[in-house]
Amino acid sequence: MTTEVKPSTRERLLEAAATLTYRDGVGIGVEALCKAAGVSKRSLYQLFESKDELLAVSLEERSSAFVAGLLPAAGDGRSPRERILHVFERLELQAGMPEFHGCRYLAVQIELKDQAHPASQVAHKIKANLTAFFRAEADQGGASDPDLLARQLILVFDGASARAGIGADSLTGLVAPTVVTLLDAAGMR
Amino acid sequence: MTTEVKPSTRERLLEAAATLTYRDGVGIGVEALCKAAGVSKRSLYQLFESKDELLAVSLEERSSAFVAGLLPAAGDGRSPRERILHVFERLELQAGMPEFHGCRYLAVQIELKDQAHPASQVAHKIKANLTAFFRAEADQGGASDPDLLARQLILVFDGASARAGIGADSLTGLVAPTVVTLLDAAGMR
Numbered sequence: 001m002t003t004e005v006k007p008s009t010r011e012r013l014l015e016a017a018a019t020l021t022y023r024d025g026v027g028i029g030v031e032a033l034c035k036a037a038g039v040s041k042r043s044l045y046q047l048f049e050s051k052d053e054l055l056a057v058s059l060e061e062r063s064s065a066f067v068a069g070l071l072p073a074a075g076d077g078r079s080p081r082e083r084i085l086h087v088f089e090r091l092e093l094q095a096g097m098p099e100f101h102g103c104r105y106l107a108v109q110i111e112l113k114d115q116a117h118p119a120s121q122v123a124h125k126i127k128a129n130l131t132a133f134f135r136a137e138a139d140q141g142g143a144s145d146p147d148l149l150a151r152q153l154i155l156v157f158d159g160a161s162a163r164a165g166i167g168a169d170s171l172t173g174l175v176a177p178t179v180v181t182l183l184d185a186a187g188m189r
Numbered sequence: 190m191t192t193e194v195k196p197s198t199r200e201r202l203l204e205a206a207a208t209l210t211y212r213d214g215v216g217i218g219v220e221a222l223c224k225a226a227g228v229s230k231r232s233l234y235q236l237f238e239s240k241d242e243l244l245a246v247s248l249e250e251r252s253s254a255f256v257a258g259l260l261p262a263a264g265d266g267r268s269p270r271e272r273i274l275h276v277f278e279r280l281e282l283q284a285g286m287p288e289f290h291g292c293r294y295l296a297v298q299i300e301l302k303d304q305a306h307p308a309s310q311v312a313h314k315i316k317a318n319l320t321a322f323f324r325a326e327a328d329q330g331g332a333s334d335p336d337l338l339a340r341q342l343i344l345v346f347d348g349a350s351a352r353a354g355i356g357a358d359s360l361t362g363l364v365a366p367t368v369v370t371l372l373d374a375a376g377m378r
Contacts, residue, residue, distance in 0.1 A: 025302055027216040102299065109355040110291065110299050113214055124357065151363050159348020166298040168313065174340050178371070185370040 010047050012037040017058035022104050026055065026111045026119070056118035059108060063126045066105075069094065071133060080141030081188045084134060084153065088179050091157065092171040095164035102165020103127075106158050130154060143186040152182050199236050201226040206247035211293050215244065215300045215308070245307035248297060252315045255294075258283065260322060269330030270377045273323060273342065277368050280346065281360040284353035291354020292316075295347050319343060332375040341371050 007015070016037035020028045030051050034041050048054040072078065072086040094100055101107070105123035112120050134153040138146035156178055163169040196204070205226035209217045219240050223230050237243040261267065261275040283289055290296070294312035301309050323342040327335035345367055352358040 023302065025216070025300060027214070101302065106351060106355070107299050109357075110296050110351065111214060113212065113290065115356050120355075124355075127357065148363065148366065151358060152367050155345065155348040155352055155358070155363065155367065157348075158351050159344040159346075162295060162299065162347050162351055163344055166295070166309075166313075167304050168298075168316065169340060169344070174337070174344065177337065178341050178344065181374040182367070182370060185374070 009037075009039050009043050013039055013044060013047065013054060014058045014061055017054050018062055018104075021055060021058070021108070022101060026108060052118055055108075056122045059105065059119055059122045059126070062104065063122075063129075066126065067129070070130070079189055080137040081183055084137050084141075084183065084188070085176070085179060087130075087133075087157070088160075088175050091160060092175055095161065095171045100165060103158060103161040106162060107165070127154065127158075130157065138186065138188065141183075141188040143183075143188050145186065149182065149186045149188070153179065156182070198226075198228050198232050202228055202233060202236065202243060203247045203250055206243050207251050207293075210244060210247070210297070211290060215297060241307055244297075245311045248294065248308055248311045248315070251293065252311075252318075255315065256318070259319070268378055269326035270372055273326050273330075273372065273377070274365070274368060276319075276322075276342075276346070277349075277364050280349060281364055284350065284360045289354060292347060292350040295351060296354070316343065316347075319346065327375065327377065330372075330377040332372075332377050334375065338371065338375045338377070342368065345371070 013033065016033050016039075017028075020033060020036055024032075030041060030044065033051070033054070034044055037044075044051075044054065048057065070087050070090045072083045076083070078086070105127050108123045109115065109120050114120060115124070131150050131154045135146055135150035138149040138153075143149045156175065160171050160175045160178075164171050202222065205222050205228075209222060209225055213221075219230060219233065222240070222243070223233055226233075233240075233243065237246065259276050259279045261272045265272070267275070294316050297312045298304065298309050303309060304313065320339050320343045324335055324339035327338040327342075332338045345364065349360050349364045349367075353360050
């Protein structure tokens with residue numbers, strides 16, 4: 001049996017920020033955040049310098065779940081090609097969930113407009129890590145131009161998540177053949 | 190000599206809505222819109238039912254400029270393949286401009302979250318028209334699977350505009366080779 005640990009004020013605020021921002025956008029008010037977290041404004045400002053900082057930290061803390069939900073385990077014995085395809089299979093699966101609204105990191109950057117905002121910078125870093133994963137696998141798999149392939153894959157990732165997030169397309173029969181075509185063209189093993 | 194026609198109240202409001210929403214997001218307030226347009230709130234509500242309607246109409250009115258800025262002229266004698274590449278050359282050019290923040294229609298849909306919002310519906314329709322252009326050219330050019338190719342091209346369009354819009358990537362050396370690879374794989378003439 002696991003012992004239930006009551007989430008701390010900090011955890012409740014981070015959870016509310018992540019959930020409400022994803023659902024309603026970065027314009028969500030401090031009052032709504034505090035209400036959802038069951039926390040006073042005073043407590044929020046004791047823990048975080050500003051709503052901006054709360055947002056940035058909430059994105060940062062979600063990054064391990066983001067990575068775990070998409071990336072294959074290190075050294076799983078599969079080929080780089082299969083490891084890249086794994087990410088897009090996971091994305092297709094996630095995009096089929098009713099609560100999917102696209103990539104939270106892309107959405108935050110589009111919504112904030114300001115790329116110097118602390119939350120934009122966190123979002124940028126997390127996506128740059130995904131690009132670096134693609135780049136390393138592309139290299140490992142002998143891609144003719146690993147830089148180009150990595151840029152293409154993150155472009156497909158963002159385009160696919162955005163379109164699925166707004167309900168403009170499902171990713172079924174779309175994302176896998178697109179990625180396969182790009183992997184083939186790069187001569188990826 | 191052209192006679193300068195002073196823009197009407199309606200035109201000033203539509204221009205302010207298009208410009209400020211693109212720059213600052215859909216959360217822009219009615220006061221800021223009225224101030225930028227030099228128009229009273231009363232006038233706004235005499236002309237538009239709501240800020241939502243103003244936003245939807247401003248997107249609708251921008252659509253002809255969007256199409257003219259991207260699409261080749263009808264019957265320009267070029268091959269379907271070249272006509273598709275034209276769109277992405279234009280996108281690459283636009284993405285290099287300092288005031289580029291990505292596709293305004295995608296941004297509005299991501300920001301509003303609500304796909305039933307009148308502005309989301311306008312944005313959806315305008316992008317569906319772009320997809321239909323790709324679909325018709327794909328058909329004309331003998332693509333092996335015109336539906337798939339059209340879905341791939343709009344995915345690349347959205348992914349590329351989004352990534353350039355947030356400054357995560359320039360499109361140089363990225364979008365053209367990606368589209369060429371997809372056109373080749375589809376056997377497009």
